[in-house]
Amino acid sequence: MKILVGYDGSKVAEDVLKLAHKHGLAFNAEVHIVTSLEQSPALKKENIDKADNKLENIKKPFKADNITCETYTSVSYQSTGEDLVNYAKNNHIDEIIIGVRRRSKVGKLVFGSTSQYVILKSYCPVLTVK
Helix, strand or coil: EEEEEEEECCHHHHHHHHHHHHHHHHHHHHHHHHHHHHHHHCCCCCHHHHHHHHHHHHHHHHHHCCCEEEEEEEEEECCHHHHHHHHHHHHHCCEEEECCCCCCHHHHHHHHCCCHHHHHHCCEEEECCC
């Protein structure tokens, strides 16, 4: 089994990691932790390096419990939702675990909703944590 975790550094993302760890142990799963950064002129190499370093540290508890764990920092012109769904498809992911946060209807309209996109467009089951 392969599990994809969408990681954005938020408080709920820490809860997502805990659940992915449990699932990794229970299902003897391979866990893929992905951070998606949107390509823009404002994105600096330091931001990418910081994300890579954070993911390397996140990987340690998984490795300590013999859970196969891969990390990936994606830099793309796609939205985060599109990026995660494409990663899942290209890597034959069996389950996606993502965090959700409450936003107003106007907030969703203006900023979009990554979790909503992933839930609607993913070909595999999506588990949400709030």
